[in-house]
Amino acid sequence: MKRNIGPKPALYPMPVVVVGAMNGDEPTWTLVAHTGIPSHSKIMVSLAGAHFINGCIKQAGVLSVNVVDESWLDRADYCGSVSGARQCKADVFAWTAGEAGAPLIDDARLSMECRVEDVYEVDHFENFICSVAGTYADDAIVTEDGKVDVAALSPVLFEMPTYTYLRTGEKAADCLSFARARKGNASAD
Numbered sequence: 001m002k003r004n005i006g007p008k009p010a011l012y013p014m015p016v017v018v019v020g021a022m023n024g025d026e027p028t029w030t031l032v033a034h035t036g037i038p039s040h041s042k043i044m045v046s047l048a049g050a051h052f053i054n055g056c057i058k059q060a061g062v063l064s065v066n067v068v069d070e071s072w073l074d075r076a077d078y079c080g081s082v083s084g085a086r087q088c089k090a091d092v093f094a095w096t097a098g099e100a101g102a103p104l105i106d107d108a109r110l111s112m113e114c115r116v117e118d119v120y121e122v123d124h125f126e127n128f129i130c131s132v133a134g135t136y137a138d139d140a141i142v143t144e145d146g147k148v149d150v151a152a153l154s155p156v157l158f159e160m161p162t163y164t165y166l167r168t169g170e171k172a173a174d175c176l177s178f179a180r181a182r183k184g185n186a187s188a189d
Helices: 052-060 070-079 177-188
Strands: 017-023 026-032 035-039 042-048 062-067 095-097 103-105 110-122 125-137 157-159 164-166
Touching: 017 042, 017 052, 017 103, 026 042, 026 052, 026 070, 026 103, 042 062, 042 110, 052 062, 052 110, 062 103, 062 125, 103 110
Parallel strands: none
Antiparallel strands: 017 026, 017 062, 035 042, 042 125, 062 110, 095 103, 110 125, 157 164
């Protein structure tokens, strides 16, 4: 039997990312676990309105989304524990400027450089709707047909109610494989 546990956004776990933006001539970074895909051509980054980086993103109009793996989780976690308004985080990561000017973390095996298309506020969170200007992927995580191999990437996941980092799990099935099997069984009947 199920019980109502209240109005909780129970869509976790989510991939952990570090968002980067330029603060003048140097980057600033913050840890983020509120991201989404509102369409096939846009992503969303949701940040509490009080974050220092929000102003940097609005000023520059670009940001980077760097997918965290365990090899640099300690530095990503640090970026979520201090404010860029009080502590310079420019030297936490080696970085390279993307073609649109956003700072990309060199240690991230997958980074997306994004242009901010719109910003809207919901419950004191600023939601940046972005188009992906470029996706930068390490060759070791790209399949022969040019897709990201999530198992090879092994992104860290974040589970909100317990504030826990999780490892990526193993494959359960191919998408639509059950529907194809059902369709095949129906035609055999």
